[in-house]
Amino acid sequence: MTAALALGDDALVLSHRLGEWAGHAPVLEEEVALANIALDLLGQARVLLSLAGDEDELAYLREERAFRNVQLVEQPNGDFAHTIARQLYFSTYQELLYEELARGDGPFAPLAAKAVKEVAYHRDHAEQWTLRLGDGTEESHQRMRRALDALWRFTGELFEPVEGCEVEWSALHGAWLSRVTAVLTRATLSLPEGPWRGAWAAGAGRQGIHTEPFGPMLAQMQHLHRSHPGAAW
Amino acid sequence: MSGEGNGAWPLWEVFVRGRRGLAHTHAGSLHAPDAEMALRNARDLYTRRSEGVSLWVVPSASITASSPDEKDPFFEPAADKPYRHPTFYEIPEGVRHL
Numbered sequence: 001m002t003a004a005l006a007l008g009d010d011a012l013v014l015s016h017r018l019g020e021w022a023g024h025a026p027v028l029e030e031e032v033a034l035a036n037i038a039l040d041l042l043g044q045a046r047v048l049l050s051l052a053g054d055e056d057e058l059a060y061l062r063e064e065r066a067f068r069n070v071q072l073v074e075q076p077n078g079d080f081a082h083t084i085a086r087q088l089y090f091s092t093y094q095e096l097l098y099e100e101l102a103r104g105d106g107p108f109a110p111l112a113a114k115a116v117k118e119v120a121y122h123r124d125h126a127e128q129w130t131l132r133l134g135d136g137t138e139e140s141h142q143r144m145r146r147a148l149d150a151l152w153r154f155t156g157e158l159f160e161p162v163e164g165c166e167v168e169w170s171a172l173h174g175a176w177l178s179r180v181t182a183v184l185t186r187a188t189l190s191l192p193e194g195p196w197r198g199a200w201a202a203g204a205g206r207q208g209i210h211t212e213p214f215g216p217m218l219a220q221m222q223h224l225h226r227s228h229p230g231a232a233w
Numbered sequence: 234m235s236g237e238g239n240g241a242w243p244l245w246e247v248f249v250r251g252r253r254g255l256a257h258t259h260a261g262s263l264h265a266p267d268a269e270m271a272l273r274n275a276r277d278l279y280t281r282r283s284e285g286v287s288l289w290v291v292p293s294a295s296i297t298a299s300s301p302d303e304k305d306p307f308f309e310p311a312a313d314k315p316y317r318h319p320t321f322y323e324i325p326e327g328v329r330h331l
Contacts, residue, residue, distance in 0.1 A: 027242070029263050029274040036277045128270060 001052045002068070003164030006206055007097075007108070008048030009069035012059055013214075014090060015041035016221050020077055033125060034083075040118040047111050060225035064210055064218055071205040072154035074214040078147065081133055081140070085147035087126035092179050093158045093172075095119045100167045108165070127183050134187025141188070148184070149192045156197025160206055243292060245271040249279055250287040257289050265290075 018038035025031030049055040072090055077083045098119055101112035133144040159173040181191050224231070242264040248257035260279045265271035271290040280288065299307055311317070 027264060029265060029278065033274065033277045036281055125273065128273065132266065132270075 001107075001164060003108070003162050004048045004052040005058070006068040006162045007165075008045050008052060008058070009067050010073050010090075010094070011041040011048060012045035013067070013069045013217075014073040014086075015039070015045060016217065017073065017075075017077055017086075018083075021083070026080055030080075037087075037122050037125065040115075040122065044111065044115050044118075048108075051107065056225070060222045064215055065208040067208065067210065067214075067218070068206055070154070070157045071211050071214075072151065072158065074205070074210060074217060075151060075154065076213045076217075078150075079143055080129075081143040081147040082150065084126055084129045084133060085144065085151050087122065088130050088148075088180065088183065089151060089155050089158070091119055091122040091126050092183075093176055095123050096172050096175050096179075097165075097167065100172065101165065104166050106164075106166055130183055130189070131187045134184070134189040144187070144189060148189065149194070152192035152194060152196055156195075157205060162206065242266050243294065245275070245290045246293050246296060247271075247275040247279055248289040248291070249275075249285040251284060252286055257287065260284075262293060268292075 015038045018034045018041070021031060021034045023031070025034060045059070046055050049058045052058060072086060075082070075086060077086075095116060098112040098116040101108045102116055103109075130144065133140040135141070158176070159169045161167075161169050177191070184190055243266075244262055245265055245268075246262050247260045249260040250257045260275075263271065263274050263278055265274050268290060272288060275288050275290055279285065
């Protein structure tokens with residue numbers, strides 16, 4: 001199932017990235033917040049991947065080219081502003097998408113209806129930090145600006161139609177743009193300029209083309225399972 | 234609560250109400266840059282296993298606490314006055330939650 005893989009891989013990969021903050025977050029409270037979000041996403045990934053096959057096999061035994069996540073979610077954590085910018089772009093999208101899916105009667109409606117509440121919190125978390133970093137100190141403003149610019153070219157891919165999702169993708173993009181713009185304006189920032197998709201690479205994650213940082217991340221995520229197949233504790 | 238220089242975040246006390254009808258009780262404390270973030274951190278730290286339906290956060294600096302040095306004048310006189318406790322009544326059968 002193309003759509004279950006696409007949405008499931010988005011949740012799985014972002015969950016792993018957020019989990020990388022454990023032990024490294026700027027403060028303990030934020031570490032717990034990011035880990036909470038990661039666990040929410042992992043729960044969604046389990047449900048979605050189970051719709052597509054065996055969740056463990058899919059998560060741990062597929063090669064890089066078989067993953068269908070968007071390239072945005074595999075981007076490295078960077079500084080805290082990069083993580084927040086990635087969260088803002090992605091969770092705003094995911095909330096809108098799940099709202100749409102929950103309204104329909106497709107196979108994802110039950111999951112979407114439940115997960116949309118979790119994602120609303122993720123989006124709120126990202127918004128709160130975007131406001132504070134954007135409208136904080138000179139340095140936090142600059143870092144947030146740089147992070148939003150750096151990840152901008154990965155946002156176009158979010159609105160590539162996914163086979164099996166009955167969604168008005170262009171309407172979703174419009175709603176996303178206006179929500180993100182509203183937050184950035186309040187944060188004394190503005191929507192990045194420049195292309196939101198790159199002809200060369202950005203936008204091919206759904207076809208299995210991934211960026212360089214994805215390989216090492218996958219190796220770390222999969223090595224335990226691959227070294228000790230079927231291990232339990 | 235001074236001693237929070239160097240840009241460190243202030244401390245907040247967290248109160249959680251377990252369910253409707255109960256009072257908020259103190260659950261612990263946390264650091265946060267402002268009240269809105271304190272509330273969110275409290276949600277993540279103290280209610281992620283469904284411990285609550287309502288949260289309060291209060292700046293620790295706003296709490297005036299009794300001093301351990303004044304323990305005796307504050308609390309000692311209450312110790313030997315059993316007549317202040319409603320212990321001399323027979324509780325009728327069938328009355329619960331007293």
